[in-house]
Amino acid sequence: MQSLTFLTLSKNGESRAELRDALVGSGRAHLLADCASPEQMLADVARLRPSAAIITVGPDNSEKEFTLIKKLVAASPDIAIITAAHDPAPALILSSMRSGAREFLQLPINSDEFHSVLDRIAELCAAGKTTLHKSGRVIAVFSGKGGTGASFFGTNLAAAMDVPTLLVDLDLQAGDAASFLGLDTKYSIADFAHNRARLDDSLMASLVTPHSSNLAVLAAPLEAHEAEDIKPKDVSEILHLLRQRYERIVLDLPHTFDPVTVAALDLADDILLVLTLDIPGIRSTRRALKIFDRLDYPRRKIHVVVNRWSKGIDVELKKVETHLGEQLIGFVPNDYHKVMNSINLGEPLVQSDPASKVTIEIKRIAALVSGNGHPPTAHPRKRLLGMFGRQTTSSPVDLSKMLEDMA
Template sequence: MKIAVVSRSEKHLLEIARLLRERSPGDEVNLVSGSLERFSSSAGTAMPDLLLLDQPQGSELSRLEGLGAAHPRMTTMVLSTLHTVEFMVDAMRAGVREVLPAPVGPDTLYPAVVRVREKLSAHEHANGKVLAFVSCKGGSGATFLATNIAYALATECGQRVALIDLNLQFGDASLFLADQKPLATLSDVALQMHRMDASLLASSMMPVTATFSVLAAPDDPVHAVDVKPDHIDTLLNLARRHYDFVVLDVGRSLDPVGVRALDLADTIYPVLQTTLPYVRDGKRLLEVFRSLGYPPAKVQVIVNRHEKKAQIKLEDLEKACATPVWRQVPNHYEAAAASVNQGIPVLKLSPKSPIAKSLMALARGIAGDAAPAPAGWLARLLKKPAKEAPPAAAQPVAQPALQAVPAIKQPAFEEKQAWMQKS
């Protein structure tokens, strides 16, 4: 937990720091000698989980109210010798969680810090899900599925979605979604991990829609070394708290960064095709997952470019890999190739194609109860098309825009009308 202590008294500052570090040496404790204004100017956007303000003076309670409104996740406590009803009411209005006696001792400080920790833990457990897509062999289509399923979760299921490209050396997930260069990449974020918060994460991502953004892989393979396994812990814990789904394109190399991401994922989706090289590499990868101790329910196999008349049947693949196939995505090369070449999600470019319908159903299966029920054809007809989010600036993470379901085009309506007349 990140804790900041603000006090005009050097003696109080050092004593509070000693108590906090004795309670939990792993907590990050920052000391600010002086006023709350000095803390505000030095902290910037990297706010702590807990702010301890010793003996507030003047308008500092009013300033606390502004800080709390700008950073709702931060908990504020005040240490004071004053405990009048008027002061307590002012502190409550300022958003102060607790007022502790000053000078504070371990008997009152420790339980208060524990209560904050429990509050943070409860908030963290109400997290979004992390979905990791892994290629069993190069060219399996894991990036295509990851990007398009993430897009479907956002646009069709009404979820807040972040896609993080963890293919550190040759990742190109952003090109599958938009024809623009990301302003920042994962390596840029890694260098700023010490000040990472929701605002910095949002500003580093490339917006695709109002509720879907992408954190691109490093644009230079040399910068892949900037990303460490510990960075993945911080990044995913933060993203979980602000998105309903965090989709990872892990790539194929099982390096320490990739394995850490797979460890933290709720579900892993190995992607393969029904040809012998893919089946062989898929079997090897699944054996690695078993050796890492992943439970069978965590690993859900997806067969991409599935052909019903393929020489290797799904039953053969399941027997060879000793695992069931969770879903299969049909082969429709024309729609997939056009989507990749134009940098437009297939659900937007060719919504009636078999592959788009399959991905839409797959996304709804992932979202489960969170996905809204599909609207009837008349309801969709009467709705206006949703406006795309402007690509120029990142959208606020905590305020997703509600998107209307796109209206049915005229040919689809004519087909429906003809069917009704025949009936």
């Protein structure tokens, strides 16, 4: 019999106890958390991904609960919402259904009715496994060398997603993605690997660290020696499980082609290859693209993004693209002050400064790789010159010629 996981929310202590006892006593349901507020439930739904949530409502002062239900349905349509009340007034049931609840449960709980509700929720969950969340999208963020700001970009890309997203830090030796979000983590991907044989929904949920209603983090090992315990097979199996729980999984990868990194790249639906427009950056990116070719990755899953674009860089982008053999699909402008403040404060820039040019471009790229956006319609150089309001009279640097001369 399928095990179901639940969250509950009730203002009334007796109702909370009754719901807890009914779930525990059913023999087929597991209570993940008894939430203290609508805000906590939003965060816990994103972090714990339960089968269902039970929310008590009443004839008066339930607007917050109905607003919460609407938000939950929009953010997590695969999670069944059940409202519960002592008064089964038609108007209350109608308001619940209009908000998005799938079931209405009368209090005090009737055992037969409760088990019928559980049966219907189990059917919905079984159907959901083959429809909603059949396979989340894995987006790998990679750079051929350090110092390109790839971790900042990947962290903010994950924070920019408008669907439940997990950021996975696969820089096993030196990963620090959680600090970009201001998080202290208790568990890591090492705990996933150590418990791989007994992973279930509740255990997986307990090993990730929530950041917001749509974002959670699976941290890199907390101790460097734990990285040695994680094998390519572990990463493959973990990503397979995570695909079933999250609509987007963003991977923050190291700058090497070690076996674990290659296993993650193999499973990625999209690879965002981050570079800065300098000779070492372009050279390392060209090397990475050649390795991707040897790994038989289709070029359609690779997207090259320029980070720290500055109006002081005069380059012929067309020649850079020719040298790489790949179009540049994104140009994240350089804003040292805002980016450093964001990192030091542990606040994603896409959330703390939604109007910044860095945020706007990262959100455009997030929409593009999610299938909801469009590439720039103008030639990249023209678009960027227009963005910064500057026309240069100097001749642009032909970096591809310089690279050929240095080869």
